[in-house]
Amino acid sequence: MAKMNLLQAINNALDLAMAKNDKVYSFGEDTGSFGGVFRATSGLTEKYGKHRNFNTPLVEQGILGFANGLASQGSYAVAEIQFGDYIFPAFDQIVNESAKFRYRSGNEFNVGGLTIRTPYGGGIAGGHYHSQSPEAYFAHTPGLKIVMPRNPYEAKGLLLSSIFDPNPVLFMEPKRIYRASVGEVPEEEYTIPLGKADVMKEGSDITLLAWGAQVEMIEKAAEMAEKDGVSCELIDLRTILPWDIETVAKSVTKTGRLLVTQEAPLTGGFASEIAATIQDRCFLYLESPIARVCGLDTPYPLSHEKEYFVDHLKVYEAIKASMNY
Structure with a gap:
C-alpha cells in the first residue's frame, strides 16, 4: 500500500496500464510535455517514449477523431480533454461516432479500447468555463459508459477497469479533490467493476x-x-x-x-x-x-x-x- 492523492492514483493506473500492454496510448493537450494542466500524466513520456504519451493540437474534436481511429484499429486510446467544459467541440465525435461505432457495424468493428479522461466540477474558483459537470449530456447516449470516482482508491481501480473495458468509457475526474483526497492505495494492479454501486x-x-x-x-x-x-x-x-x-x-x-x-x-x-x-x-x-x-x-x-x-x-x-x- 502507498499514500496517494487522486491525481497520483490516476497517474499510477496509467503507468500500470501502459506497462501491461504496449498498445495503450495516452494523449491530449500538453499531456506529453509536462503532464497536462493538472500533471496527471507526468513522467509517462520519459518512461514510455513520445510515441506512447504525447501532445495533441488544441482541438478537442480532433483529439476524439484521432482517438476513435486509433481505438478502431485495436489500440487502447486514453484521450485527455483538459477540462470537462472543453468537451463540447468533441460532442459529435463522442455521441455520433464513439457511442455508435459497434452498433452501426453489427459488431464487425468497434472503439471499445477508447477511454476519455476529463476533470469536472467546481469548488476551485474556476468560473463558468472551468466548473461544469456535463455528465448528463452523455448519459443520454446508448453505447457509452460513464464513470465518476470519489477517492484515490476508487479512481485507480475504476480507471484500470475503464481502459480495458470492451466499450468506450467517459472517465470524469473530480478536480476539486485531485490533491485534497489522499488515501491508502495498493501499488499493484487491481480493478473495480463498472456498473456496480x-x-x-x-x-x-x-x-x-x-x-x-x-x-x-x-x-x-x-x-x-x-x-x-x-x-x-x-x-x-x-x-x-x-x-x-x-x-x-x-x-x-x-x-x-x-x-x-x-x-x-x-x-x-x-x-x-x-x-x-x-x-x-x-x-x-x-x-x-x-x-x-x-x-x-x-x-x-x-x-x-x-x-x-x-x-x-x-x-x-x-x-x-x-x-x-
Whole structure:
C-alpha cells in the first residue's frame, strides 16, 4: 500500500496500464510535455517514449477523431480533454461516432479500447468555463459508459477497469479533490467493476446517493443527521452509465426515503433519471418524495460560487425536510 492523492492514483493506473500492454496510448493537450494542466500524466513520456504519451493540437474534436481511429484499429486510446467544459467541440465525435461505432457495424468493428479522461466540477474558483459537470449530456447516449470516482482508491481501480473495458468509457475526474483526497492505495494492479454501486454505510431511515466529489458531502451531512438520531445509508453510484438500479432500489425499499445530490444544475440532471426510476420501482415503499439537492439552473458563477456550491449543509437541510415530511 502507498499514500496517494487522486491525481497520483490516476497517474499510477496509467503507468500500470501502459506497462501491461504496449498498445495503450495516452494523449491530449500538453499531456506529453509536462503532464497536462493538472500533471496527471507526468513522467509517462520519459518512461514510455513520445510515441506512447504525447501532445495533441488544441482541438478537442480532433483529439476524439484521432482517438476513435486509433481505438478502431485495436489500440487502447486514453484521450485527455483538459477540462470537462472543453468537451463540447468533441460532442459529435463522442455521441455520433464513439457511442455508435459497434452498433452501426453489427459488431464487425468497434472503439471499445477508447477511454476519455476529463476533470469536472467546481469548488476551485474556476468560473463558468472551468466548473461544469456535463455528465448528463452523455448519459443520454446508448453505447457509452460513464464513470465518476470519489477517492484515490476508487479512481485507480475504476480507471484500470475503464481502459480495458470492451466499450468506450467517459472517465470524469473530480478536480476539486485531485490533491485534497489522499488515501491508502495498493501499488499493484487491481480493478473495480463498472456498473456496480458501493454501499459505503448501511442505515435504516434514509438513503443518500451521490457520485464523484459529492460523496464527501453526503458523508458530512450524514454525520450531522446521525447526531439527530437519523440513520443514513450511504451509496456511491460510481458509474452513472450503466447505473446500478438494483442496489439503489433495494436500499430505498428498506429505508423508504431517497436523497440524490449532484453538482450539475437541477433541470435535466442525472438525479432526475434516478428519481424517476426509483419512484417507478419503489413507489409503495416511499415515506416522502424523492429529494434532489443540485446546482442551480444558472451558469456556474465565480463571485457567488460559495452560494451555488452544493455543500453538506444543503444536503443536511434536505435530509431534515425528508424526515419531517
